[in-house]
Amino acid sequence: GFARIIRGMASSVRSRPYVEAARALGASRWRIITRHIIPSVMGYAIVAATLSIPGFILGESALSLLGLGIQEPAASWGNLLAQAQDVQNLARYPWILIPGIFIFLAVMSFNFLGDHLRDRLDPATAG
Structure with a gap:
């Protein structure tokens, strides 16, 4: 596409x-x-790439959370969140939800960066 x-x-x-x-x-x-x-064409290419990165982050995290992505010896936000699925671990160690916060911050940061770049690089709104 x-x-x-x-x-x-x-x-x-x-x-x-x-x-x-x-x-x-x-x-x-x-x-x-x-x-x-x-x-x-470059403005659109940069913006499209920047706005597609959050989808990649969420996809990798979701696959790792389900056990289908990056496997356990390697660190991944999805692997780290998989430990939070156990309610006993979550009750004892509530900070294991911190990777979810970082996922949220990374996705929102890339979305805001893409919106800013779209506003700056769009030749139709220049001027």
Whole structure:
């Protein structure tokens, strides 16, 4: 899906008047790609990557929590939260819920970073 969107955006930018003007003035394909197309598409690519990281974090944590992700000798937020499923452990050691707080903070941080980057890099709202 991501590649299709980038390809559509690149073909849309390719038909804009300033790209056609650069082509008419004799600019090479490489110059048009590096000066016009890549900068127009890069904002979306950075924002999409930043906003997809929370999904990866939650997916890995959920799989590790279920025992299907990273296995026990390696540390993972999901592995650490799996210990909190035992009510007796939770009653004795309430701090084993701290990885859940860190998951929440990491996901929210990446979401806020993605929103900020989208606001800063969106050429439609510039100006």
